[in-house]
Amino acid sequence: xxxxxxxxxxxxxxxxxxxxxxxxxxxxxxxxxxxxxxxxxxxxxxxxxxxxxxxxxxxxxxxxxxxxxxxxxxxxxxxxxxxxxxxxxxxxxxxxxxxxxxxxxxxxxxxxxxxxxxxxxxxxxxxxxxxxxxxxxxxxxxxxxxxxxxxxxxxxxxxxxxxxxxxxxxxxxxxxxxxxxxxxxxxxxxxxxxxxxxxxxxxxxxxxxxxxxxxxxxxxxxxxxxxxxxxxxxxxxxxxxxxxxxxxxxxxxxxxxxxxxxxxxxx
Amino acid sequence: xxxxxxxxxxxxxxxxxxxxxxxxxxxxxxxxxxxxxxxxxxxxxxxxxxxxxxxxxxxxxxxxxxxxxxxxxxxxxxxxxxxxxxxxxxxxxxxxxxxxxxxxxxxxxxxxxxxxxxxxxxxxxxxxxxxxxxxxxxxxxxxxxxxxxxxxxxxxxxxxxxxxxxxxxxxxxxxxxxxxxxxxxxxxxxxxxxxxxxxxxxxxxxxxxxxxxxxxxxxxxxxxxxxxxxxxxxxxxxxxxxxxxxxxxxxxxxxxxxxxxxxxxxxxxxxxxxxxxxxxxxxxxxxxxxxxxxxxxxxxxxxxxxxxxxxxxxxxxxxxxxxxxxxxxxxxxxxxxxxxxxxxxxxxxxxxxxxxxxxxxxxxxxxxxxxxxxxxxxxxxxxxxxxxxxxxxxxxxxxxxxxxxxxxxxxxxxxxxxxxxxxxxxxxxxx
Numbered sequence: 178x179x180x181x182x183x184x185x186x187x188x189x190x191x192x193x194x195x196x197x198x199x200x201x202x203x204x205x206x207x208x209x210x211x212x213x214x215x216x217x218x219x220x221x222x223x224x225x226x227x228x229x230x231x232x233x234x235x236x237x238x239x240x241x242x243x244x245x246x247x248x249x250x251x252x253x254x255x256x257x258x259x260x261x262x263x264x265x266x267x268x269x270x271x272x273x274x275x276x277x278x279x280x281x282x283x284x285x286x287x288x289x290x291x292x293x294x295x296x297x298x299x300x301x302x303x304x305x306x307x308x309x310x311x312x313x314x315x316x317x318x319x320x321x322x323x324x325x326x327x328x329x330x331x332x333x334x335x336x337x338x339x340x341x342x343x344x345x346x347x348x349x350x351x352x353x354x355x356x357x358x359x360x361x362x363x364x365x366x367x368x369x370x371x372x373x374x375x376x377x378x379x380x381x382x383x384x385x386x387x388x389x390x391x392x393x394x395x396x397x398x399x400x401x402x403x404x405x406x407x408x409x410x411x412x413x414x415x416x417x418x419x420x421x422x423x424x425x426x427x428x429x430x431x432x433x434x435x436x437x438x439x440x441x442x443x444x
Numbered sequence: 445x446x447x448x449x450x451x452x453x454x455x456x457x458x459x460x461x462x463x464x465x466x467x468x469x470x471x472x473x474x475x476x477x478x479x480x481x482x483x484x485x486x487x488x489x490x491x492x493x494x495x496x497x498x499x500x501x502x503x504x505x506x507x508x509x510x511x512x513x514x515x516x517x518x519x520x521x522x523x524x525x526x527x528x529x530x531x532x533x534x535x536x537x538x539x540x541x542x543x544x545x546x547x548x549x550x551x552x553x554x555x556x557x558x559x560x561x562x563x564x565x566x567x568x569x570x571x572x573x574x575x576x577x578x579x580x581x582x583x584x585x586x587x588x589x590x591x592x593x594x595x596x597x598x599x600x601x602x603x604x605x606x607x608x609x610x611x612x613x614x615x616x617x618x619x620x621x622x623x624x625x626x627x628x629x630x631x632x633x634x635x636x637x638x639x640x641x642x643x644x645x646x647x648x649x650x651x652x653x654x655x656x657x658x659x660x661x662x663x664x665x666x667x668x669x670x671x672x673x674x675x676x677x678x679x680x681x682x683x684x685x686x687x688x689x690x691x692x693x694x695x696x697x698x699x700x701x702x703x704x705x706x707x708x709x710x711x712x713x714x715x716x717x718x719x720x721x722x723x724x725x726x727x728x729x730x731x732x733x734x735x736x737x738x739x740x741x742x743x744x745x746x747x748x749x750x751x752x753x754x755x756x757x758x759x760x761x762x763x764x765x766x767x768x769x770x771x772x773x774x775x776x777x778x779x780x781x782x783x784x785x786x787x788x789x790x791x792x793x794x795x796x797x798x799x800x801x802x803x804x805x806x807x808x809x810x811x812x813x814x815x816x817x818x819x820x821x822x823x824x825x826x827x828x829x830x831x832x833x834x835x836x837x838x839x840x841x842x843x844x845x846x847x848x849x850x851x852x853x854x855x856x857x858x859x860x861x862x863x864x865x866x867x868x869x870x871x872x873x874x875x
Contacts, residue, residue: 218763222709225767238519238545241607241626242657242676243772246713249655253709 216263223254460863462850466530466538469854472500472861473540474868475525479509481542481595483553484870497857500870504553506595509544521546527612529621531634539598541621545608548623550599550634558586604630604640611661617668624661624673627654631685643691644673644683659774660720667726674731678715682742698740700747710762710771718774723783724855730786732777735759737788737798752798752805755790757828757839770844781856789848792837793864794824810848810862810869821871 226247258264458476465472472484482505487498512521523544531539537554562584565573607625614621622643623630629644644661648654657676664670669685681694702711714734722729728749731738735756738748754775758765765771770791777788789795790807798805807824815821827836850863858873 219709222763222766229769238514238517238521238608240772242659242716243769245654245657246676246716246772249712250709253712 219254219258223251223258226251226254459865460850460868461524461526462528463852463861463863463868464528464530464540465852465854465861466540467532467855469856469859471503471530471538472852472870473528473530474861474863475508475528475542477522477524479507479511479523479525479544481506481508481525481528481540481551483593484868497859497872504593504595506551508542508549508551509547512546526609529612529614531614532618534618541612541614543609543612543623546602546605548601548609548612548632549597550601551595552598553593553595556592556594557588557590559589560584561587599634599637601632601637601640604632610659611673613661613663613671615663615668616666620668622661622663622671624658626657629658629661629671629673629691641689643685643689645690645692659717662720662722662729665722665724665726672720672722672729674717674720676716677712678717678733680717680720680729680731680740696742696745698745698748700738706759708762710766713766713771714762719776721777721779723779724781725783728783730777730779732775732788734771734773734775737777737786739786739800750800752786752796754788754796755794755826757826761839765844768844770847773847774849775847776850778851778853780853780858785853787851787853787860789851789862791844791847792842793846793848794826795848795851795862808871810864810867810871811846815869815871 229247230244230251255264258267458478458480460474460476462475463472464474470486472486474482474484476482483503484500485503486500489498508525509523511523513519514521521544525542525544527541527543529541531541531550533539537552540551540553542549542551561568562582564578564581564584565575567573601623605623605625605628607627609623609625611624612621613624619634621632621634623632623640624644627645627647628642630640631643632640644658646656646658655677659674659676661671661673664672670682671685672680672682674680678699680698682696682698683691684695685691687693687695702715717731717733719732720729727742729740729742731740731748732754735758736754737752739750739752741749762771775789777786779786784801785797785799787795787797793809793811794807795810796805796807807826808821809815809824814824825833825836826842827833827838832838846864848862848864852861854860860871862869862871
């Protein structure tokens with residue numbers, strides 16, 4: 178009936194690093210194991226929720242109610258993880274990974290959460306497949322039995338770090354706003370958001386009104402093409418101050434637009 | 445326990461998305477994902493079969509909505525019919541409102557069973573007669589013809605909703621109606637299509653702050669100034685249009701405090717209300733959330749007066765149901781004619797009825813195998829744990845693709861319409 182999850186394997190309490198050393202009261206190994214299990218399931222739920230937010234249907238407007246409910250779930254998990262310190266640990270681990278990849282975490286956030294991935298041009302990490310642990314979804318039975326041990330237990334064990342999610346290490350408020358904006362941004366067109374994503378801004382700053390031609394091109398994918406890609410090429414190259422400089426800027430424009438189209442259509 | 449008798453099934457190529465009886469119960473309308481409306485009409489009672497009320501047969505079929513494309517957003521607008529609501533009948537013709545995500549249409553359904561014959565200048569096939577051959581004059585008369593049912597769009601109410609329309613509701617004044625999308629509710633006059641009044645707006649200035657959406661709305665059955673709307677956070681707001689033009693301030697807020705022992709990450713999702721319906725009397729309203737049906741007394745905001753568990757055995761499966769998106773399924777609910785029984789759908793083509801007076805409930809199944817025409821429906825039971833008895837079905841065997849989201853109850857008689865994914869079942873009480 179439900180896709181049965183792969184048997185979850187989490188490390189023994191012995192393999193995990195001891196909690197910080199700040200706390201005198203070491204939790205029992207059973208409690209630690211249960212807490213790890215809960216943390217893993219919570220992480221798995223978080224991952225699942227983020228995937229759901231990303232998988233927006235390209236053609237039909239996504240269901241706003243569903244998106245709001247999922248986003249609220251993400252927020253709840255985030256708040257709980259912040260309270261028990263897991264959040265900070267994870268974001269620190271992530272920023273280390275990000276620094277190695279030499280990308281800005283802000284860009285990563287946009288990549289992960291945007292319905293239409295436009296950041297791949299920057300050569301950044303796209304969402305990695307999640308590891309087998311917990312990727313099949315949490316077995317329902319386990320969830321019932323887990324006892325949540327929080328405040329009294331001291332520093333929780335850091336969860337097995339999953340594939341780098343794109344959290345901005347700047348803190349949860351920022352994450353909230355980015356998530357929500359990216360998710361709900363597509364719904365609001367009447368009053369264009371005054372502060373759109375800077376990465377998106379940059380991407381489209383060179384594109385003039387012919388950006389709307391992109392929509393027409395996309396339209397062309399669905400019904401009789403009103404304007405082919407080569408028309409777009411022509412109209413772009415016709416703008417611009419001088420043939421020489423315009424060709425270079427047009428080329429980068431076209432490259433980016435081509436890439437966007439590839440991603441949107443090809444994915 | 446009620447006995448039901450299977451009476452009719454109707455195959456449709458498309459997924460049924462709404463079911464609604466008209467005010468007399470003589471007509472039953474269904475809308476589907478392909479934008480079509482199919483109306484069934486109840487036959488007059490036959491003398492041959494006094495124990496069976498008239499059967500429902502197809503009366504009219506028409507294409508209500510077509511797929512559209514929003515060029516500004518580069519997104520398709522689905523033609524799926526989200527809701528149908530009938531207007532009370534005023535003359536020979538019938539009127540209904542049907543809506544997709546963006547546009548509401550008023551349809552007139554009229555019968556033609558006579559046609560004029562005996563023109564002086566025209567032959568019966570329409571050719572003009574040679575005037576020189578006309579020697580006498582006659583008065584054209586109406587002659588009977590085969591019944592023809594025509595559906596024609598009389599009004600199109602468009603361009604008033606940025607978000608997806610989830611509800612329409614005709615006011616008891618029969619002049620106005622409301623339409624609700626995720627964030628706004630508009631009030632229309634049935635005669636005027638180029639204007640609507642916005643009466644509820646919960647859109648935050650900053651969309652980043654959006655945490656709650658409108659899920660359903662309905663006018664009070666007798667008080668033309670009162671309506672309710674439900675939210676994704678499990679609240680219901682009752683509004684009085686006399687209080688102010690913009691009803692952002694509710695008159696009453698109905699919300700049940702959360703049970704802390706049941707709290708999980710899914711608590712909010714399962715509290716989201718998928719349907720709200722006033723009782724025929726107007727004294728109560730019913731709400732449907734993922735696991736239960738609740739009856740509220742309009743005079744008591746603090747908690748419902750009755751709560752019925754639809755499929756409590758799913759509570760331990762919420763994570764899986766979240767994963768396969770079933771947790772977002774929107775089940776509807778309905779009252780019977782005298783508000784004594786309520787009904788709602790579930791999975792595995794099961795539907796549930798709760799008798800408020802006798803405190804009994806029953807689970808029935810709408811499927812070909814279990815409902816031969818003229819046979820009595822057998823109550824079903826889901827085994828929640830331990831040994832499975834004969835004829836019980838275990839939770840893990842339930843088919844979550846077979847969901848009954850839409851049900852309707854005849855306004856007077858014990859006749860119900862139950863929509864599975866592709867089929868419509870009509871059951872009636874054994875007399």
